[in-house]
Amino acid sequence: MNNKPIIILGGGGHAKVCIDLLMRQKANIIGYTALQSNGLLFGTIPHLGDDTVVDSYNNEEALLVNGVGMVGDSQFRSSLFERFRSKHYAFATLVHDSAVVSHMTEIEEGAQIMAGAVIQAGSIVGKNTIINTRAVIDHDCRIGDHSHVSPGAVLCGQVTVGQNTHIGAGATIIQHLSIGSHVIVGAGSLVRKPVPDRLTVYGIPAEEAYK
Numbered sequence: 001m002n003n004k005p006i007i008i009l010g011g012g013g014h015a016k017v018c019i020d021l022l023m024r025q026k027a028n029i030i031g032y033t034a035l036q037s038n039g040l041l042f043g044t045i046p047h048l049g050d051d052t053v054v055d056s057y058n059n060e061e062a063l064l065v066n067g068v069g070m071v072g073d074s075q076f077r078s079s080l081f082e083r084f085r086s087k088h089y090a091f092a093t094l095v096h097d098s099a100v101v102s103h104m105t106e107i108e109e110g111a112q113i114m115a116g117a118v119i120q121a122g123s124i125v126g127k128n129t130i131i132n133t134r135a136v137i138d139h140d141c142r143i144g145d146h147s148h149v150s151p152g153a154v155l156c157g158q159v160t161v162g163q164n165t166h167i168g169a170g171a172t173i174i175q176h177l178s179i180g181s182h183v184i185v186g187a188g189s190l191v192r193k194p195v196p197d198r199l200t201v202y203g204i205p206a207e208e209a210y211k
């Protein structure tokens with residue numbers, strides 16, 4: 001990580017996990033933005049104001065980290081990313097020191113690879129996507145932008161995931177499957193069949209919700 005000053009967008013749980021990762025890497029964190037202050041985070045990281053405060057920093061000098069989490073079909077995280085990219089701010093790509101990431105992967109801008117995650121050869125992780133704590137992405141998977149693979153989820157080899165899709169905690173997606181965009185896979189599910197766009201599925205085996 002270079003030592004450009006970093007602004008964290010958001011001051012909740014996901015922001016704290018990002019700050020912890022960055023502090024371990026001795027990053028230069030200026031502070032966090034949020035509508036309401038949560039006080040000093042970890043006793044040292046100050047609240048700067050709401051998101052509009054970012055505009056007062058030069059977009060070539062400050063880096064952003066998207067500290068807003070994503071559960072279900074929330075679009076807030078993706079809209080923040082797009083809003084500040086359109087103003088030419090750059091987002092830091094985070095890889096926790098304990099993550100195991102093959103050198104034969106592509107990790108795109110603003111992606112966040114959290115503690116204990118494993119990403120195997122040939123996989124691609126899209127922009128602003130979270131591979132959360134201890135998730136496993138096996139070989140040759142392609143995960144689109146703004147998606148979230150939750151803690152402990154497993155994507156077996158050659159799985160494709162679209163954009164803005166939430167793979168729930170502990171879910172398993174078997175090999176060669178395609179999961180669409182704006183999909184929600186419930187926590188603990190076992191997905192054995194392709195899932196088209198905009199469906200919510202859950203259970204073992206996973207079935208479409210609300211039939």
Ligand SMILES: CC(C)(COP(=O)(O)OP(=O)(O)OC[C@H]1O[C@@H](n2cnc3c(N)ncnc32)[C@H](O)[C@@H]1OP(=O)(O)O)[C@@H](O)C(=O)NCCC(=O)NCCS
Nearest residue numbers: 071072150151167168169184185186187188189201202203
């Ligand atoms: C799938 C999910 C989005 C559905 O949420 P919801 O629409 O609020 O659904 P409800 O809680 O109202 O449950 C509706 C029914 O589905 C069942 N259900 C919900 N999620 C389920 C799951 N993951 N596995 C099995 N059954 C599930 C409920 O038991 C309930 O059944 P019932 O009507 O017979 O009682 C949610 O349960 C889920 O799994 N979210 C992912 C959480 C996660 O991964 N968090 C990680 C954060 S880092």
